Amino acid sequence: MLESIIKIVLVVVLLLAALCFWLLPKTKLAKKLKMTVPIFITTNIVGIACGIFGLVGIFIWKEFIIEAHLWELIIFPYTLVWVYWLMVIRLKKTSIIVDEKQEWDMSQAAGSTIAGTLLILAFMFNLSYNDVYQLNNGMWFPFYLFTTILLFSVSTLLFFKKS
Protein backbone atom coordinates (compact mmCIF):
# COMPACT_ATOMS: atom_id res chain seq x y z
CA MET A 1 0.00 0.00 0.00
CA LEU A 2 2.70 2.47 1.07
CA GLU A 3 4.74 1.51 -1.97
CA SER A 4 1.78 2.27 -4.28
CA ILE A 5 1.13 5.65 -2.66
CA ILE A 6 4.78 6.63 -2.97
CA LYS A 7 4.81 5.52 -6.62
CA ILE A 8 1.69 7.59 -7.38
CA VAL A 9 3.11 10.65 -5.60
CA LEU A 10 6.38 10.30 -7.51
CA VAL A 11 4.69 9.98 -10.89
CA VAL A 12 2.31 12.90 -10.24
CA VAL A 13 5.07 15.23 -9.05
CA LEU A 14 7.31 14.15 -11.93
CA LEU A 15 4.56 14.90 -14.43
CA LEU A 16 3.91 18.29 -12.82
CA ALA A 17 7.62 19.08 -12.93
CA ALA A 18 7.77 18.11 -16.62
CA LEU A 19 4.71 20.26 -17.29
CA CYS A 20 6.29 23.22 -15.49
CA PHE A 21 9.51 22.67 -17.44
CA TRP A 22 7.70 23.00 -20.76
CA LEU A 23 5.05 25.54 -19.87
CA LEU A 24 6.57 28.00 -17.38
CA PRO A 25 9.16 29.49 -19.76
CA LYS A 26 6.29 30.31 -22.14
CA THR A 27 4.28 32.22 -19.55
CA LYS A 28 4.68 35.64 -17.93
CA LEU A 29 6.41 33.92 -15.04
CA ALA A 30 9.42 33.39 -17.31
CA LYS A 31 10.75 36.83 -16.32
CA LYS A 32 10.97 35.67 -12.73
CA LEU A 33 12.95 32.55 -13.59
CA LYS A 34 16.55 33.42 -12.87
CA MET A 35 19.54 32.08 -11.04
CA THR A 36 20.24 34.04 -7.90
CA VAL A 37 22.55 33.60 -4.93
CA PRO A 38 19.67 32.48 -2.62
CA ILE A 39 18.71 29.81 -5.18
CA PHE A 40 22.32 28.67 -5.43
CA ILE A 41 22.49 28.38 -1.65
CA THR A 42 19.04 26.75 -1.42
CA THR A 43 20.07 24.12 -3.98
CA ASN A 44 22.97 23.10 -1.80
CA ILE A 45 20.95 23.19 1.42
CA VAL A 46 18.33 20.93 -0.20
CA GLY A 47 21.18 18.68 -1.35
CA ILE A 48 22.55 18.50 2.19
CA ALA A 49 19.09 17.73 3.63
CA CYS A 50 18.40 15.03 1.00
CA GLY A 51 21.85 13.52 1.50
CA ILE A 52 21.48 13.35 5.28
CA PHE A 53 17.91 11.99 5.17
CA GLY A 54 18.93 9.44 2.55
CA LEU A 55 21.95 8.18 4.46
CA VAL A 56 20.07 8.05 7.77
CA GLY A 57 17.21 6.26 5.97
CA ILE A 58 19.58 3.67 4.53
CA PHE A 59 20.87 2.76 7.99
CA ILE A 60 17.43 2.88 9.69
CA TRP A 61 15.14 1.29 7.08
CA LYS A 62 17.80 -0.77 5.26
CA GLU A 63 16.27 -2.71 2.29
CA PHE A 64 12.84 -1.19 2.95
CA ILE A 65 14.11 2.13 1.57
CA ILE A 66 14.45 0.44 -1.85
CA GLU A 67 11.40 -1.82 -1.65
CA ALA A 68 9.06 1.08 -0.77
CA HIS A 69 10.75 3.47 -3.22
CA LEU A 70 11.53 5.74 -0.30
CA TRP A 71 14.96 6.67 -1.60
CA GLU A 72 13.39 8.11 -4.75
CA LEU A 73 11.01 10.12 -2.60
CA ILE A 74 13.88 11.46 -0.50
CA ILE A 75 15.88 12.52 -3.54
CA PHE A 76 12.91 14.19 -5.18
CA PRO A 77 13.27 17.71 -3.71
CA TYR A 78 16.84 17.82 -5.00
CA THR A 79 15.65 16.67 -8.42
CA LEU A 80 13.01 19.40 -8.46
CA VAL A 81 15.58 22.07 -7.67
CA TRP A 82 17.63 20.85 -10.63
CA VAL A 83 14.51 20.98 -12.81
CA TYR A 84 14.41 24.68 -11.91
CA TRP A 85 18.06 25.01 -13.00
CA LEU A 86 17.18 23.28 -16.29
CA MET A 87 14.28 25.70 -16.79
CA VAL A 88 16.63 28.65 -16.36
CA ILE A 89 19.13 27.04 -18.76
CA ARG A 90 16.35 26.51 -21.31
CA LEU A 91 15.14 30.08 -20.92
CA LYS A 92 18.57 31.69 -21.13
CA LYS A 93 19.60 29.35 -23.95
CA THR A 94 23.00 28.86 -22.33
CA SER A 95 24.41 26.34 -19.91
CA ILE A 96 26.33 29.08 -18.09
CA ILE A 97 23.82 30.29 -15.54
CA VAL A 98 26.13 30.66 -12.56
CA ASP A 99 29.01 33.10 -12.49
CA GLU A 100 32.66 32.12 -12.77
CA LYS A 101 33.32 32.05 -9.02
CA GLN A 102 30.32 29.76 -8.43
CA GLU A 103 31.52 27.59 -11.32
CA TRP A 104 34.97 27.45 -9.72
CA ASP A 105 33.41 26.57 -6.34
CA MET A 106 31.45 23.74 -7.98
CA SER A 107 34.57 22.45 -9.76
CA GLN A 108 36.51 22.41 -6.50
CA ALA A 109 33.55 20.73 -4.81
CA ALA A 110 33.44 18.08 -7.56
CA GLY A 111 37.11 17.26 -6.95
CA SER A 112 36.61 17.06 -3.20
CA THR A 113 33.53 14.88 -3.71
CA ILE A 114 35.43 12.34 -5.82
CA ALA A 115 38.13 12.08 -3.17
CA GLY A 116 35.61 11.96 -0.28
CA THR A 117 33.33 9.41 -1.95
CA LEU A 118 36.26 7.15 -2.76
CA LEU A 119 37.42 7.21 0.86
CA ILE A 120 33.94 6.57 2.27
CA LEU A 121 33.20 3.77 -0.19
CA ALA A 122 36.59 2.20 0.51
CA PHE A 123 35.75 2.34 4.21
CA MET A 124 32.32 0.75 3.60
CA PHE A 125 33.92 -1.91 1.39
CA ASN A 126 36.32 -2.69 4.21
CA LEU A 127 33.44 -3.04 6.69
CA SER A 128 31.57 -5.22 4.22
CA TYR A 129 34.61 -7.39 3.42
CA ASN A 130 35.26 -8.00 7.10
CA ASP A 131 31.58 -8.76 7.78
CA VAL A 132 31.20 -5.83 10.17
CA TYR A 133 28.40 -4.14 8.21
CA GLN A 134 26.76 -5.20 4.97
CA LEU A 135 24.98 -3.11 2.36
CA ASN A 136 22.84 -5.71 0.64
CA ASN A 137 20.40 -5.91 -2.26
CA GLY A 138 21.40 -2.95 -4.31
CA MET A 139 21.84 -0.69 -1.29
CA TRP A 140 25.20 0.36 -2.67
CA PHE A 141 23.61 2.58 -5.27
CA PRO A 142 21.46 4.78 -2.96
CA PHE A 143 24.38 4.88 -0.52
CA TYR A 144 26.71 6.13 -3.26
CA LEU A 145 24.08 8.57 -4.53
CA PHE A 146 23.31 10.17 -1.17
CA THR A 147 26.98 10.27 -0.18
CA THR A 148 27.83 12.05 -3.43
CA ILE A 149 24.96 14.55 -3.11
CA LEU A 150 25.81 15.28 0.51
CA LEU A 151 29.53 15.75 -0.09
CA PHE A 152 29.03 17.81 -3.23
CA SER A 153 26.45 20.10 -1.60
CA VAL A 154 28.45 20.58 1.60
CA SER A 155 31.70 21.30 -0.23
CA THR A 156 30.06 23.64 -2.77
CA LEU A 157 28.52 25.63 0.07
CA LEU A 158 31.81 25.69 2.00
CA PHE A 159 33.84 26.86 -1.00
CA PHE A 160 31.17 29.44 -1.79
CA LYS A 161 31.07 30.74 1.79
CA LYS A 162 34.87 30.74 2.11
CA SER A 163 35.04 33.98 0.13
Place this chain on the structure above:
Amino acid sequence: MKLGNFIRRCRFDMGEMSQEQLAKRVDVTRQTILSVEKRKFVPSTLLALKIARVFDKKVDDIFYIIDEESQDKTYQFF
Protein backbone atom coordinates in the same frame (compact mmCIF):
# COMPACT_ATOMS: atom_id res chain seq x y z
CA MET B 1 52.55 34.73 -7.41
CA LYS B 2 49.26 36.42 -6.63
CA LEU B 3 47.01 38.82 -8.47
CA GLY B 4 46.65 42.11 -6.65
CA ASN B 5 44.09 44.72 -7.54
CA PHE B 6 42.96 48.27 -6.91
CA ILE B 7 39.24 47.55 -7.14
CA ARG B 8 38.51 48.89 -3.66
CA ARG B 9 40.33 52.11 -4.52
CA CYS B 10 38.55 52.39 -7.88
CA ARG B 11 35.17 51.86 -6.24
CA PHE B 12 36.05 54.62 -3.80
CA ASP B 13 36.98 56.93 -6.65
CA MET B 14 33.68 56.19 -8.34
CA GLY B 15 31.78 57.73 -5.45
CA GLU B 16 31.87 54.77 -3.05
CA MET B 17 30.38 52.36 -5.57
CA SER B 18 29.25 49.29 -3.65
CA GLN B 19 30.39 45.75 -4.42
CA GLU B 20 26.78 44.95 -5.26
CA GLN B 21 26.62 47.77 -7.82
CA LEU B 22 29.88 46.69 -9.42
CA ALA B 23 28.70 43.08 -9.45
CA LYS B 24 25.53 44.09 -11.29
CA ARG B 25 27.49 46.10 -13.84
CA VAL B 26 29.74 43.15 -14.70
CA ASP B 27 27.02 40.50 -14.32
CA VAL B 28 28.46 38.45 -11.46
CA THR B 29 27.51 37.94 -7.83
CA ARG B 30 28.69 40.20 -5.00
CA GLN B 31 30.60 37.22 -3.58
CA THR B 32 32.69 37.07 -6.74
CA ILE B 33 33.67 40.74 -6.47
CA LEU B 34 34.44 40.23 -2.78
CA SER B 35 36.64 37.22 -3.57
CA VAL B 36 38.48 39.05 -6.32
CA GLU B 37 39.04 42.07 -4.07
CA LYS B 38 40.34 39.85 -1.31
CA ARG B 39 42.58 38.05 -3.84
CA LYS B 40 40.95 34.72 -3.08
CA PHE B 41 39.77 34.28 -6.64
CA VAL B 42 41.57 35.12 -9.87
CA PRO B 43 39.06 36.52 -12.36
CA SER B 44 38.88 35.44 -15.98
CA THR B 45 40.26 37.74 -18.66
CA LEU B 46 36.71 38.62 -19.63
CA LEU B 47 35.74 39.61 -16.10
CA ALA B 48 38.96 41.61 -15.65
CA LEU B 49 38.21 43.48 -18.89
CA LYS B 50 34.62 44.12 -17.82
CA ILE B 51 35.77 45.50 -14.45
CA ALA B 52 38.35 47.71 -16.15
CA ARG B 53 35.68 49.00 -18.52
CA VAL B 54 33.40 49.96 -15.64
CA PHE B 55 36.17 52.10 -14.16
CA ASP B 56 37.23 53.37 -17.60
CA LYS B 57 40.77 52.14 -17.03
CA LYS B 58 43.16 49.61 -18.57
CA VAL B 59 43.32 46.15 -17.00
CA ASP B 60 46.93 46.88 -16.04
CA ASP B 61 45.79 49.90 -14.03
CA ILE B 62 43.55 47.73 -11.87
CA PHE B 63 45.29 44.36 -11.69
CA TYR B 64 48.93 43.64 -11.02
CA ILE B 65 51.08 40.62 -10.25
CA ILE B 66 52.47 40.36 -6.75
CA ASP B 67 55.86 38.69 -6.86
CA GLU B 68 57.02 36.74 -3.83
CA GLU B 69 59.78 39.24 -3.09
CA SER B 70 58.01 42.48 -3.98
CA GLN B 71 55.85 44.32 -1.53
CA ASP B 72 52.12 44.47 -1.99
CA LYS B 73 51.18 47.69 -3.77
CA THR B 74 47.89 47.91 -1.89
CA TYR B 75 49.67 48.91 1.29
CA GLN B 76 51.52 51.66 -0.55
CA PHE B 77 48.32 52.92 -2.00
CA PHE B 78 46.43 53.47 1.24
